[in-house]
Amino acid sequence: MIHLPLAHLLSEPVGVSHYVMVGAVLFTCGVLCMATKRNALGVLMGIELVLNGANLNFIAFGSHVLRNDVNSLGLDGQLMAMFVIVLAAAEAAVLLAIALNFYNNHNSIDVDRADELLG
Amino acid sequence: MDIATASKLSTLLMWAWLLPLASFVVILFLGKSMGRHSKFGGYVATGVILCSAALSFYALFGVWLPNNPLADASHSSEEVHAEHSEVTSVHPVAFLADHGEGESKGHEGAADHGEGGHGEDGHHANNKPPQSYYGDWYTLGQFGSLKLTIGYYIDALTVMMFCMVTLIATCVHFYALGYMHDELHDFTDSEVTLSDGTNLKRPGRYYRFFQYLSLFCFSMLGVVIAGNVAMVFVFWELVGICSYFLIGFYIERHSASTAANKAFIVNRVGDFGMLIGMMALWSSLGTFAFGDLTDTEGHVVEQGIFSQLRSAENDYHLQATDSVVAEQNRVIRPSADGATIEDPEHNTAGQWLLFIAGVGIFCGCIGKSAQFPLHVWLPDAMEGPTPVSALVHSATMVAAGVYLTGRFYPAFTPEALLVIAYIGCATLLIAATIAITATDIKRVLAYSTISQLGYMMLALGLGGWVAGMFHLITHAFFKGLLFMCSGSVIHGVHTNDMTEMGGLRKKMPITAYTMLVGCLAIIGAGIPIIGPGFSGYYSKDAIIEQAWSYGNSNPHLAILKWAPIVGAFITAFYMFRLWYMTFAGKPRNQHRYDHAHESPRVMTVPLIVLSIFAIGIGWKLPITNLNTTALLEQARPVGTLATTQGVLLPELVIPNEHDSHAPAIKWAAGWAAFSTAASGVLLASIIYLWNLLDPKELKQTFRPLHSWLWNKWWFDELYGLIFVAPTMMISKTASWFDRRVIDSILHGSVTVCKGCSKVVYAVFDKTLVDGMANGIAGVTWDLGLWLRKIQTGNLRQYIMFIVIGTVVLFIAISFVQQTI
Amino acid sequence: MAVFNRRTLETLCSHTFYIELVTVNLHTLVDSLLSDTLETSLPLFRPELAICGTIVLMLLVRVIRCERFLPPFCLALVGSIVALWLALPSEGLAAWAELSSQETFTGMLVFDSLYAYVRVFLLAFAVLFVVLSQLTGIADREDGQDYFTLVLGATLGMCIMASANHLLTIFLGIEMASLPSYVLAGIVKGRRRSSEASLKYAIYGAGAAGVMLYGISLLAGVVGSAHLPTIARELSSLNIQAMLASSEESSIVMVLALGGLMLGVGLAFKLSAVPFHFWCPDVFEGASAEVGAFLSVASKAAALTLLIRVGVGLGYVQEKPQAELAIDQPATVAEVSTAGQPPTTFAALKAGSIVAEEGASDPLSPVRNFFVILVAIIAMVSCTFGNLAAYGQTNIKRMFAYSTIAHAGFMMMAVAAAVALLGRDTIHAQTAISALLIYMAIYLFMNLGAFAIVAFLRNEMQSEEIEDYAGLIRSCPVVAVMMTAILVSLVGLPPLAGFWPKLRVLQSLYEAGGPLLITVLVVAGINTAISLVYYLRVIKVICIDPEPDTRGPVSLGFLPVAYVLVVSLPVIVFGILPDTVANWADQATKHLFY
Amino acid sequence: MESIYWPTFFFWLFSLISCSFAVGVLLASNIVRMAFYLVLSLASIAGLFFLAGADFVGAMQIMIYVGGTLVLLIFGVMLTSQERFIEMKTPSGEWVIAFFIGASLLGLLFQVAQGVPAWQGMDRLEAEAIAVEKTATPIGMGLLGVRVDKLDETDKSRQAGMSGYLLIFEIVSVHLLVVLIGAAYLARAKRKQNRENLASVT
Secondary structure, three states: OOOOOOOOOOOOOOOHHHHHHHHHHHHHHHHHHHHHOOEHHHHHHHHHHHHHHHHHHHHHHHOOOOOOOOOOOOHHHHHHHHHHHHHHHHHHHHHHHHHHHHHHHHOOOEHHHOOOOOO | OOHHHHHHHHHHHHHHHHHHHHHHHHHHHHOOOOOOOOOHHHHHHHHHHHHHHHHHHHHHHHHHHHHOOOOOOOOHHHHHHHHHHHOOOOOHHHHHHHHHOOOOOOOOOOOOOOOOOOOOOOOOOOOOOOOEEEEEEEEEEEEOOEEEEEEEEEEHHHHHHHHHHHHHHHHHHHHHHHHHHHHHOOEEEEEEEOOOOOEEEEOOOHHHHHHHHHHHHHHHHHHHHEOEHHHHHHHHHHHHHHHHHHHOOOOOOHHHHHHHHHHHHHHHHHHHHHHHHHHHHHHHHOOOEOOOEEOOOOOEEEOOHHHHHOOHHHOOOOOOOHHHHHHHHHHOOOOOOOOOOOOOOOOOOOHHHHHHHHHHHHHHHHHHOOOOOOOOHHHHHHHOOHHHHHHHHHOOOHHHHHHHHHHOHHHOOHHHHHHHHHHHHHHHHHHHHHHHHOOEHHHHHHHHHHHHHHHHHHHHHOOOHHHHHHHHHHHHHHHHHHHHHHHHHHHHHOOOEHHHOOOOOOOOHHHHHHHHHHHHHHOOOEOOOOOOEOHHHHHHHHHHHHHHHHHHHOHHHHHHHHHHHHHHHHHHHHHHHHHHHHHOOOOOOHHHHHHOOOOOHHHHHHHHHHHHHHHHOOOOOOOOOOOHHHHHHHOOOOOOOOOEEOOOOOOOEEOOHHHHHOHHHHHHHHHHHHHHHHHHHHHHHHHHHOOOOOHHHHHHHOHHHHHHHHOHHHHHHHHHHHHHHHHHHHHHHHHHHHHHHHHHHHHHHHHHHHHHHHHHHHHHHHHHHHHHHHHHHHHHHHHHHHHHOOOOOOHHHHHHHHHHHHHHHHHHHHHHHHHO | OHHHHHHHHHHHHHHOOEEEHHHOOHHHHHHHHHHHHHHHHHHHOHHHHHHHHHHHHHHHHHHOOOOOOOOHHHHHHHHHHHHHHHHOOOOOHHHHHHOOOEEEOOOOEEEOHHHHHHHHHHHHHHHHHHHHHHHHOOOOHHHHHHHHHHHHHHHHHHHHHHOEOEHHHHHHHHHHHHHHHHHHHOOOOOOHHHHHHHHHHHHHHHHHHHHHHHHHHHHHHHHOOOEHHHHHHHHHHOOHHHHHHOHHHHHHHHHHHHHHHHHHHHHHHHHOOOOOOOHHHHHHHHOOHHHHHHHHHHHHHHHHHHHHHHHHHHHOOOOOOHHHHHHHOOOOEEEOOOOOOHHHOOOOOHHHHHHHHOOOOOOOHHHHHHHHHHHHHHHHHHHHHHHHHOOOOOEHHHHHHHHHHHHHHHHHHHHHHHHHHHOOOHHHHHHHHHHHHHHHHHHHHHHHHHHHHHHHHHHHHOOOEHHHHOOHHHHOHHHHHHHHHHHHHHHOOOOOOOHHHHHHHHHHHHHHOHHHHHHHHHHHHHHHHHHHHHHHHHHHHHHOOOOOOOOOOOOOOHHHHHHHHHHHHHHHHHHHOOHHHHHHHHHHHHOOOO | OOOOOHHHHHHHHHHHHHHHHHHHHHHOOEHHHHHHHHHHHHHHHHHHHHHOOOHHHHHHHHHHHHHHHHHHHHHHHHHOOOHHHHEOOOOHHHHHHHHHHHHHHHHHHHHHHHHOHHHOOOOHHHHHHOOOOOOHHHHHHHHOOOOHHHOOOOOHHHHOOOOOOHHHHHHHHHHHHHHHHHHHHHHOOOOHHHHHHHHHHO
């Protein structure tokens, strides 16, 4: 019954859509982080949030606990999430190196200082 | 028809309606002679409207409810109806049998119409006409088949409107007794400067104010009780004239007289459309009457508009009658091969005419209810005294338009409803955005009124009749409250400008907290899904639910689904911006703050009374099952409970309103409404309460947007350019033509001949041929240079554009996919 | 045709393995995996393995400190040439006509004639690019390892992009191609602009990748698979048209559409298509010209191939030719793994294409429509935006960046046309793809030549401003003439090579028809006129403007001039004799679909 | 009221923690705090993974993300942590724009989350009947290219999608190699000058 959601909030199992909603929140926070943080490292943190939002989706879609039908992503979900974690680590390494390189050249970590190339 | 009840109700309401007229007449003749400094006029008018209110409430509780008990609020039985929608004709016998189970006990004998309740008792697709009492008091005249009468059409909506109008008018009257005390002695109008540099001094006009107020109430009640479109039109115009008087109450002020003129003229534009609609109606149906006229035995003598268009034989579905089809074939498509009703599959016969009639009538409502594009008059109507604004914005005038739309509802085709919905949607969004930047406290409220009226129209257009009328009722209370609070503030600090207020919470607590109640009511504050909440919570959620239900059945009209949600956000933002700027924070103008004071009791008591209603009008009364929606359900127009499909636009589906209470929709819509409203309040708090974001910085960032909104989308300028300037031009040209052209025509012709050759050379060779090439190159070059500016070099903006690009592309492709 | 089909199928079936369902156990699974990997996939994967080997080798060389004897340039050159040699079919390019599509690595990648062509293209570019890097000296001996590792790593990623058959491989390929490119953009460590370009590229790319990953998750989550042909089959089993009508299921379509759109964001980022192009001009300007060439040619080619993969993979499904299978195999067998399984890809199977040709009732037509609308809109906007914004640029690299955006838009039009045609006329769809392949090939020579000239001139003049090229025709006529030819070819004027692919793209747009694509056609035509202005402006500066007095003599060495000649002569040669490239491309696409 | 279903309780707990700290990352202006919030948010996401039955990936999330990637990030924070970069304010206008964009994006994504009927939750009885499976072995086999989890898949059309991840598993290592070389190249001090000095000496 959806009439009184609070009454059943804790007594009913959650579904994939709950996970997707959490993922959406993380994704949005991450994107906004990227768009508002002036500290390049803050932007990197935003990227991590974005990737985690997507990862949560993969896990949810592949979970047989949340959803047990034919169209479930199954183990593919977990495998993909795992590779995403690895790729995210690689990406973080490169982005950090690039940020440090930027820092060395500009003596600042403020992405708003990256404004020489425009037009 | 139950004769006894009918005569009782009609008598009661007639007195409630006529008493203000009496008051008007009394003050007209006696007001001046009782002396300019006496409060006689005020007391008469207030007393009279109090009597009217008493009569109206007696009519509701003493006569209507005992005769028409309320149904249970649950609509669960409605869902089964859809299955029976195949049934297209109902046998009279079955109809009679159904009737026996009906809840309205008073009129067992009537077989043709007047069924009470709202469809629970019927087991076919569509609901029957609501319980109503129709009759004529006086026949003005009969011209051929055109009969003009003064009559009544009373159903639950009429009674409710009477109670609402008289109640609010009473509050306004009491309030005005205090507010207008300046007018008791000679009045120095500080805003009018005479040629010798002094301010205008004039005798007070206390009595005249109440005289107009009484007339205003009389006219409004006349619109509400009117039994036919012609009578509506008469009182409609009377309302317009009264508003002209009241808005222009400070007639010496240039702005006031201009505003009064503007209100009057803009309304005439709408009325022109209404006249067209009336002509279309009368020429095709031959009547203006809403209800069916019966003789003493209950036999129908003359059929009204509704029963003609939605006959029982056709299961109360809207269908053009033979006369309409004939008229359309004669007027609109004379060449059509006489398509007739017998061809239900591809039947567009008569629909165009009905569409025109509906949209025409609605044009009048556009003007009166200040809908886009005729909304420009309402903010200027702020020039009137605040009690007038309160009355105009809540119970009268603007309510008249929505009321008429609701009253005329059975005759609107789905396509006309779509027009209504679109107009409402545009109004709602445009007005709300303008309210964001306005700094005049009354102006913010004025735009909020327009926006809320847009909500009502949207709801009606989407098929949410109860939702729309419910919002009309609740809005009347909280908007009246808000306006009177703002009046109290203005009374206290003597300015309209919010940038000079701030921190007034401590100086005028009653005003502040009653206004907070109003703000919470207008944003629809309440605990999502389960309630309880302020009155606005119920009505706004009903509208949003209907919008979602509509959006689900019409995926291609998604904008109508999202507009109320977006509107809820903006509403919450600007209302709390207003409240914070006025009452919270530090005083911005210490001088005004020091002189501020709470208003006298005669003004604050009405505030408290209204705030009680603003909280509770949406609630269900304990023990009894009395609540506003149930009462409105009793008046649900005939044939609106089925999911209907457009005829001219077959993909258009108007969903059954009860479907919108389905848990899935209620849940999603409720949360969406709550979260948007909450985030609106949050944003307002961030900016204006906690000062985390600097409004000036924001203004700087969004400069073009701000000036666009600040100038009210440049509607006034636009209309000035399109309508006013050409008119002026034409008149000037005409006079110029008279004096000059005739004389110089000979000389001119010679000059023209010489000039032509030069022009041909200049235009074709120089400008056109050379200029085309150069011009296009120049334009593309400039465009290219301009496009470079998008590449700002700011990384964070680039990231922002990823998201914007995604969302915009998603929306764009949804649209393109539908069109291709 | 039918006879030919049968033969193809039989040869294919010998590579695949069909195991009786009863005997499925872990042992047989591992067996089949081994045979699939060792017998089918790895032989087809040899060129990529060569690149991997080169990368590892370069690392080893550094570890054992014998760079002096084995300079990284030589290693990279040899490695890429070996890879290219392995990629070329031993019996000549014409052999591709016989090549059929098959899945490798248990369905992760797909190998077909399209990929074979694109791989040769990418590896040939890698060879040319390695030479260019050495000639311009961007990879000096110390950092050469790093530089060439990154270039080869990115090339490997592009190969995976071009053959992706699984949503994860799409993401992986894009990441593999992007991450080294981020570093390459900042390869000149000490320059402020270079580091800024690299930062912008990296963060923008990461953002786009995040959005794309989210889209992939939605898409995979709704359909329940990440394997492109499976997704296509699932989509075709949904009745999208009917789902759109009902309110509840239309929201599923909405999820699909959003997922597809977000997936498209990642592709559009790689393609630098408007509105996801913002990184492109800044990166091109900030990075060195060589990297610009790499990004504008190889990266775009891989991204376009991926776009075709996605469009065709999702919008076209070959029905299983049950009848033919039944003849070849006993009815009891079932495929356990997917390797080399012809029916699941868009292989040359007539039975399927007949079904597709029935047209209107095709369940996938909404998917294709969505794709076509999306790509067509983005293509039009990109093309127009790129051409307009190139006006008034003063930096030649930045101008080429906008030109790249415009050309990417133009090439995307061909993809739109191909996918639109797929539903009703596979022959013309193949023509559209072949037009795209020709475009890519010609574009390689045009842009590589242009960027090589820019890089060489930068070494000589220390400037990349257009105005500094004034009067170049007098100081180094060969380069100036080649540059002029390249620019005219970029406009697409008839005597030069750039004309032909544009013509063929327009032709296929015309074939595709429909209001949207005809609009695209018109926009494409207008854009050719618009682009004339800024290309001709450069030509005017080079050929007509007087030489500034301040500039010293500009003289490129023999090798650079020779390189420029080698790279840009095809622009003239193919302009006069367009048939060679066209033939290859036609062969590459001949049997993509029937 | 029925008894509490504990997985749901923990779901709400973890999701509340991860969402609120994600919002914290967004709103905090101090970079050190952001890093701290991010650790908490990602760690509780690992909890969500466990609740969804993905124990192995959850463990990886903690080890690689919380243990590895974040340490890297914090390392970067320390390297660049001069006083003036600790707190950097974003202009108000951009916050408002971001607010609107975020709200619309979130609205869209929530709509998406609600859109698919198959994504709604199961009945409690149904959910309680599901046995928890260990995922480490199937994942390991999947990485080697053998999908033991799909052995009994009878639907032939779905068998096609049962891809083994051997190739990706292997190619990612090459990718990591390339990426690390690139990152090391950018991060290490410039050697060019030294060599030029050397050249001038010799």
